[in-house]
Amino acid sequence: MALEKITRVAGRAVNVPGNDIDTDRIIPARFMKCVTFDGLGEYLFYDMRRNADGSEKAHPLNEQRHKGASILLSGVNFGCGSSREHAPQALQKYGIRAVIAEGFAEIFLGNSTTLGMPCVAAGREDIARIAAAVDRDPGTEVVIDLVGSRATFAGQSIPVSIRESARDALVKGMWDPIGELIEGAGAAGRVASGLPYMSA
Amino acid sequence: MPKTLFEKVWDAHSVRRLANGQTQLLVGTHLIHEVTSPQAFGMMRDLGLKVAMPHRTFATVDHIVPTDQVSEPYADPLADAMIKELRRSCAEFGITFFDRSTGKQGIVHIVGPEQGITQPGTTIACGDSHTSTHGAFGAIAFGIGTTQIRDVLATQTMALGRLKVRRVEVNGRLRPGVYAKDVILHIICSLGVNGGTGYAYEYAGEVFDRFSMEERMTVCNMSIEGGARAGYVNPDETTFAYLKGRPYSPKGAAWDAAVARWRAVASDAGCAYDDVVRIDAADIAPTVTWGINPGQGIPITGIVPDPAKAATVDERSSIEEALAYMKLLPGAPIKGTKIDVAFLGSCTNGRLSDFQEVARYLKGRRVAPGIKAIAVPGSQGVGLLCEELGIDKVFRDAGFEWRNAGCSMCLAMNPDKLVGDQLCASSSNRNFKGRQGSPTGRTILMSPIMVAAAAVTGSVADAREVFGVNAN
Ligand code: SF4
Numbered sequence: 001m002a003l004e005k006i007t008r009v010a011g012r013a014v015n016v017p018g019n020d021i022d023t024d025r026i027i028p029a030r031f032m033k034c035v036t037f038d039g040l041g042e043y044l045f046y047d048m049r050r051n052a053d054g055s056e057k058a059h060p061l062n063e064q065r066h067k068g069a070s071i072l073l074s075g076v077n078f079g080c081g082s083s084r085e086h087a088p089q090a091l092q093k094y095g096i097r098a099v100i101a102e103g104f105a106e107i108f109l110g111n112s113t114t115l116g117m118p119c120v121a122a123g124r125e126d127i128a129r130i131a132a133a134v135d136r137d138p139g140t141e142v143v144i145d146l147v148g149s150r151a152t153f154a155g156q157s158i159p160v161s162i163r164e165s166a167r168d169a170l171v172k173g174m175w176d177p178i179g180e181l182i183e184g185a186g187a188a189g190r191v192a193s194g195l196p197y198m199s200a
Numbered sequence: 201m202p203k204t205l206f207e208k209v210w211d212a213h214s215v216r217r218l219a220n221g222q223t224q225l226l227v228g229t230h231l232i233h234e235v236t237s238p239q240a241f242g243m244m245r246d247l248g249l250k251v252a253m254p255h256r257t258f259a260t261v262d263h264i265v266p267t268d269q270v271s272e273p274y275a276d277p278l279a280d281a282m283i284k285e286l287r288r289s290c291a292e293f294g295i296t297f298f299d300r301s302t303g304k305q306g307i308v309h310i311v312g313p314e315q316g317i318t319q320p321g322t323t324i325a326c327g328d329s330h331t332s333t334h335g336a337f338g339a340i341a342f343g344i345g346t347t348q349i350r351d352v353l354a355t356q357t358m359a360l361g362r363l364k365v366r367r368v369e370v371n372g373r374l375r376p377g378v379y380a381k382d383v384i385l386h387i388i389c390s391l392g393v394n395g396g397t398g399y400a401y402e403y404a405g406e407v408f409d410r411f412s413m414e415e416r417m418t419v420c421n422m423s424i425e426g427g428a429r430a431g432y433v434n435p436d437e438t439t440f441a442y443l444k445g446r447p448y449s450p451k452g453a454a455w456d457a458a459v460a461r462w463r464a465v466a467s468d469a470g471c472a473y474d475d476v477v478r479i480d481a482a483d484i485a486p487t488v489t490w491g492i493n494p495g496q497g498i499p500i501t502g503i504v505p506d507p508a509k510a511a512t513v514d515e516r517s518s519i520e521e522a523l524a525y526m527k528l529l530p531g532a533p534i535k536g537t538k539i540d541v542a543f544l545g546s547c548t549n550g551r552l553s554d555f556q557e558v559a560r561y562l563k564g565r566r567v568a569p570g571i572k573a574i575a576v577p578g579s580q581g582v583g584l585l586c587e588e589l590g591i592d593k594v595f596r597d598a599g600f601e602w603r604n605a606g607c608s609m610c611l612a613m614n615p616d617k618l619v620g621d622q623l624c625a626s627s628s629n630r631n632f633k634g635r636q637g638s639p640t641g642r643t644i645l646m647s648p649i650m651v652a653a654a655a656v657t658g659s660v661a662d663a664r665e666v667f668g669v670n671a672n
Contacts, residue, residue, distance in 0.1 A: 018521075019514065019517075019518060020393065020394075020493055020518070022493070022632045022633075024611075024630070024632040024633065024634055024635050025632065025633060025634070028612065028634055028639070029263075029611045029612045029613050029635075029637075030612045030613060030637065032235055032613060033235075033264060033276070033278035033279060033282060033613060034278070035238035035239065035242070035281060035282060035285045036238070036239055036242060037239050037346075047633070047634050047639035052639060052640075076394070076514075077393065077394045077427075080393065080394065080427070080493075081329070081630065081632060082328075082329045082343075083236075083327060083328060083329040083331075083343035083344060083345055083424075084235075084236060084329075084345070085236065085239075085327075085345035085346040085347060086236075086346075088345075089346075103394070103397075105394065105397070105427065106397055106398070106427070106429050107329060107343055107344075107345065107424075107429070110345065110348075110360075111345035111347070111348075114345065114347045114348065115347065164221065165220045165221045165222050165361050166220075168219070168220035168221060169220040169222075172219065172220070174219055174220060176347070177218065177222075177351065177358075177359040178247075178350065178351055178354065178355075180218055180219065180224070180359070181224060181351050181354070181355040181357050181358070181359065182354065182355055184215050184216050184224045184355070184357065185252065185355055185357075187215045187216055187224075188215045188224070188226055188252075188355060188356060188357045191212075191213065191214070191215050191226045192226055192228075192253070192356065194212075195212065195213075195226075195228065196454075196457070196458070196461070197228060197319060197321075197322055197450075197458070198226075198228055198253070198256060
């Protein structure tokens with residue numbers, strides 16, 4: 001299966017500050033009553049963005065100047081909580097192509113990588129510098145270079161890091177492992193036949 | 201070389217190394233439910249793929265089922281569509297479905313063990329983060345995303361990086377009135393909500409040796425709340441006794457062979473761990489949360505933290521955010537906080553022993569006026585056992601609503617929801633903002649006995665005082 005080799009992500013950024021932003025906040029469970037992921041983008045961060053009556057609250061994603069941003073900035077332990085792929089799917093369907101945060105929850109990082117959406121870690125001060133540049137000029141282009149491990153914006157450059165296996169998968173265009181897993185089907189069958197519980 | 205259980209199970213299920221350095225890991229047992237699988241079946245259809253080993257996938261329905269309505273169609277058309285979609289996919293791909301009509305339906309993490317599907321030395325995957333529950337049997341059990349569900353359906357394998365292993369030992373004796381739920385809340389509060397990143401937790405020590413399987417499940421269940429991808433307990437006689445005679449447990453000579461294998465899969469004496477943490481059981485108190493993640497907890501005798509006394513700026517802002525949401529005051533005792541709802545159930549504490557233990561104390565007591573109290577067995581099997589033992593009657597007589605099996609008020613995907621800023625004393629596992637269905641709803645996590653104490657007093661209470669637990 002030929003997939004896009006993701007070596008860089010470029011776009012405008014939006015800062016959604018906060019630590020431990022969990023998957024229930026990214027996509028509240030009541031919007032998961034669906035049999036496809038298609039409409040999820042609409043409900044991204046729903047309860048952070050809207051009041052009970054549906055009217056908008058003050059939230060970066062509601063600001064006109066940040067419409068069309070495709071890189072999300074956030075804090076520590078982003079995406080903690082549930083294994084729901086609905087969370088990265090909601091981000092991606094909304095138009096997010098990469099997340100830069102101080103750190104990520106394990107399952108969220110894996111799920112995002114499989115969708116071809118890089119989760120890139122950076123230091124707090126550095127993220128604050130991007131946020132400040134974006135705040136001054138929402139049109140600022142941020143470029144994440146996955147190979148060189150840098151993010152550049154407004155003439156500045158900061159180091160970023162990405163888990164080695166995730167980088168590899170993204171830059172080689174192998175982020176969706178299904179093709180490789182199918183190739184290993186024969187070998188998997190042999191391992192299974194050595195395990196009594198699997199044949200019972 | 202002595203090895204940990206994790207290493208043995210991992211090695212036995214490794215198929216090969218993938219180009220990105222991850223391992224193609226064989227998934228022995230795949231469990232699915234209605235929320236995270238329909239999109240995976242959709243992907244299978246789009247790619248024209250078949251399920252590789254349909255006899256190794258088991259389905260049930262839990263998140264969206266109403267607990268007060270059994271007949272279909274459900275009042276909520278979206279929920280109704282989801283159960284029908286799962287039924288259709290299971291029929292199409294040849295997968296066993298513990299539907300409501302089978303009497304075996306329930307929360308996936310309760311059904312697997314109950315049916316004897318969850319076994320030591322196996323790998324288990326399920327599109328649900330609390331899959332770590334199954335580690336109680338000495339299985340390596342992972343919560344996975346929907347695209348990975350597709351991978352497992354199509355190939356019975358998935359791509360995964362190897363985890364490190366941290367041994368979490370709890371030694372000594374738990375004090376009266378302290379339960380498995382308190383043990384795991386204490387562990388999460390001590391090690392942090394992301395302290396387990398990159399690790400599988402091996403729970404061990406005297407407390408775990410003495411624990412029943414249901415208590416071990418309660419602890420393993422919340423491994424994910426501590427950031428660990430998996431958690432397990434080495435299998436022992438308690439494990440084998442639990443599994444003996446269950447529908448999917450091996451029988452006859454196969455049973456003896458299985459027990460021999462299971463014994464051998466436990467971590468070897470003298471094996472190396474990436475980290476070891478030791479906790480004294482006597483330091484663990486009945487624990488309740490005050491904030492908006494499960495690591496924000498204190499002993500029931502404690503006071504709500506003061507942001508002004510926080511050690512770091514980060515901590516300060518997270519305390520402020522939590523207190524603003526929870527509408528709690530810094531420095532106030534948590535005991536006495538008025539509640540609106542008491543919820544007893546979920547994959548953390550919705551098993552027979554949870555209801556049994558509470559019933560011992562609830563007999564002859566009444567839920568406080570104005571409190572909505574619901575008891576929801578985690579599976580039809582648990583419900584049936586409770587009814588045979590008359591436990592449901594104890595709950596009903598006390599003023600609890602006794603419901604049908606499901607996830608219920610653990611999350612907001614069925615009609616059981618908080619309203620407005622109601623405060624819920626809950627035996628579930630997550631107190632995130634909005635978790636229980638209202639964007640301003642508030643959750644305090646605690647053990648089942650503490651939920652009962654809150655229900656009868658109408659406020660967060662010390663079960664030891666309310667029920668005289670110390671006397672036992
Ligand atoms: S009971 Fe709660 S945590 Fe457990 S599977 Fe259901 S929704 Fe998830």
